[in-house]
Amino acid sequence: MKAARLIRVTFSPASARCQAYSSESSAPATDSGNKKHYPLVVIGGGAGGCSVAAKFCRKLGKGKVAVVEPAEYHYYQPMWTLVGSGLKTVDQSARAMETVLPKHCEWLKTRAMEFIPEKNIVHLQNGDQLNYDFLVVAMGIQLNYDKVKGLLEALKTDPSVCSNYWRETVEKTYPAIKNFKGGNAIFTFPNTPIKCAGAPQKIMYLAEEHWNKAGIRDKTNIMFNSSLGVLYPVKKYGDRLLEIVKERHLTLNLKRSLIEIRPNKKEAIFQKLDEEGKTETYKYDFIHVTPPMSAPDVLIKCTNLTDPTGFLSVNKNTLQHTKYPNIFGIGDCTNVPTSKTTSAVAAQCGVLEKSLVDAMAGKIPGGKYDGYTSCPLLVGYSQCILAEFDYEGQSLETFPFDQSKRRRSMYHVKKDILPKIYWNVMLKGHWNGPQTFRRIMHFGKDR
The missing domain is CATH 3.50.50.60 (FAD/NAD(P)-binding domain)
Structure with missing residues (x-):
């Protein structure tokens, strides 16, 4: 063997x-x-x-x-x-x-x-x-799926265990959502830096809406088990998301890190980060896992x-x-020290271009990245909060309205517009983020 x-x-x-x-x-x-x-x-x-x-x-x-x-x-x-x-x-x-x-x-x-x-x-x-x-x-x-004991086996053998972060498992998620009949549904956030801090909860809001429309919401206990001490690290958007969590009666368990899955028993084991050596065991009927990274x-x-x-x-x-x-x-x-997102990469591209050109010319690099990043936080099948912020967690919003509010327009920005920008502009080296548009919409100001 x-x-x-x-x-x-x-x-x-x-x-x-x-x-x-x-x-x-x-x-x-x-x-x-x-x-x-x-x-x-x-x-x-x-x-x-x-x-x-x-x-x-x-x-x-x-x-x-x-x-x-x-x-x-x-x-x-x-x-x-x-x-x-x-x-x-x-x-x-x-x-x-x-x-x-x-x-x-x-x-x-x-x-x-x-x-x-x-x-x-x-x-x-x-x-x-x-x-x-x-x-x-x-x-x-x-992505270190192997760092959670039993997770790779569960992803292969248990149809109720899914993860949007891997090409091999992303297609499991929607069937798992559709086939869920009620019980405990758990969504996790690991105790490591991750790609897009909003993604682990976006799928939770979408799944909740699906189950509500399917008529099984009253039979479902939805939990967001996060290693963080807050729901979302940028307060302006975190406060709005917390309102949604309360409005939809979702359970928020903070300082919890997934360390093991037992698919034969349908159990997920979480370390309690605020109590050394303590763990909690949750039964699951559906679990979406964001792996350690x-x-x-x-x-x-x-x-x-x-x-x-x-x-x-x-x-x-x-x-x-x-x-x-x-x-x-x-x-x-x-x-x-900013969130790891596509939009952060776009803004970094322009800075890196200037810095690298300067270095090639024997000059001190003059690029200056302010930490701009963005996360389109889908909170439903037609609603999105478009978070944009800098190193300090201060908002750097492109549009001349409060983007912390749920909007259908921002949903279409996420679903329809951003992919076109990515394939047709960004990958060709012509997109350095929305800074120019932001200044136009804010009459020359950067915020």
């Missing part, structure tokens, strides 16, 4: 590129391959990687930018809440990688395995060695590049590495 393999999932920033791999495939790169040099190497073909590559292919010319990306398909992961609620299909969230990468880049269809920043070298899984003048790390965030393992191993948590250490204003001036980072793999 073969030994069991560790299965993890790696996501690229914002696009949520999903690539399962095993410990057997992550052997160190060898030195037997080719040595190649590029003025700019981009690690990752997600939203940040594609956008940066598109910008600099236009600046540097054909063959001057290499993108290291093993995946065949590029996914727009913000759509997966809509897939999980039956509003979209997973195929609508996908494009072939070759169609979204800029045509003048060199696509290296393999995985980065080792960074040697002192020598400007990246070793690849295929054995090749890359030398670079400048490096952009856009590796995304790693981390920086990718290969990045964590290069401690010269990372902070103590394993994320790429960059200046939060310029996105330049804090130690190596020819290295920059973008998106979920970095330690910038």
Whole structure:
């Protein structure tokens, strides 16, 4: 019998590129391959990687930018809440990688395995060695389903266990919602940094509306079990969401971290973060799990590049590495202290472009990222709260009205407009966030 393999999932920033791999495939790169040099190497073909590559292919010319990306398909992961609620299909969230990468880049269809920043070298899984003048790390965030005992087995065997964060399981969510007949429905938020802090509760509001229309709401106990001490970390929007939780009689259990699922007993075990060593056991008839996440393992191993948590250490204003001036980072793999969302990546793209151009010219990087991020918080099948804020948690709203209110118009922004911007503008390097539109709508002011 073969030994069991560790299965993890790696996501690229914002696009949520999903690539399962095993410990057997992550052997160190060898030195037997080719040595190649590029003025700019981009690690990752997600939203940040594609956008940066598109910008600099236009600046540097054909063959001057290499993108290291093993995946065949590029996914727009913000759509997966809509897939999980039956509003979209997973195929609508996908494009072939070759169609979204800029045509003048060199696509290296393999995985980065080792960074040697002192020598400007990246070793690849295929054995090749890359030398670079400048490096952009856009590796995304790693999903660690294996960190919750029993979760991988439950996802495979129990139809009532689902997760919108993985390509392999997102299509389980809507059938699980439709087939639910009442009982305990649990939605979780892990005790780690995650991609889009609003996503774990968006699917809860959509499921609640579905069950209400199906006539089983009175037989359903809906729980949001979160490791956080608040429902949502930005107070303006958190207060509005708390009103919805109370209005719909949802149960909010804070400081609870999922550590085990027992599918044979239909039990979920949560650690009580405010009581050391204490756990709680909940029976479930439906459970949507947001997995623990981390920086990718290969990045964590290069401690010269990372902070103590394993994320790429960059200046939060310029996105330049804090130690190596020819290295920059973008998106979920970095330690910038803001929510990890597609909109954050978009705003970072413009800043990184300016900073990197300055660095290439031998100047001090002049980009300044204010921490802008956005989260379209779906609270129903026709309502959305459009949260936009900065590093300080202060609102940076684009439209000239209070976006903390539930609006149908913002629902259509999320469902219909943002995907078009993503595929047709952002990935081509032409979208740096809504700052210009915000200033127009606020008569020249930034808020």
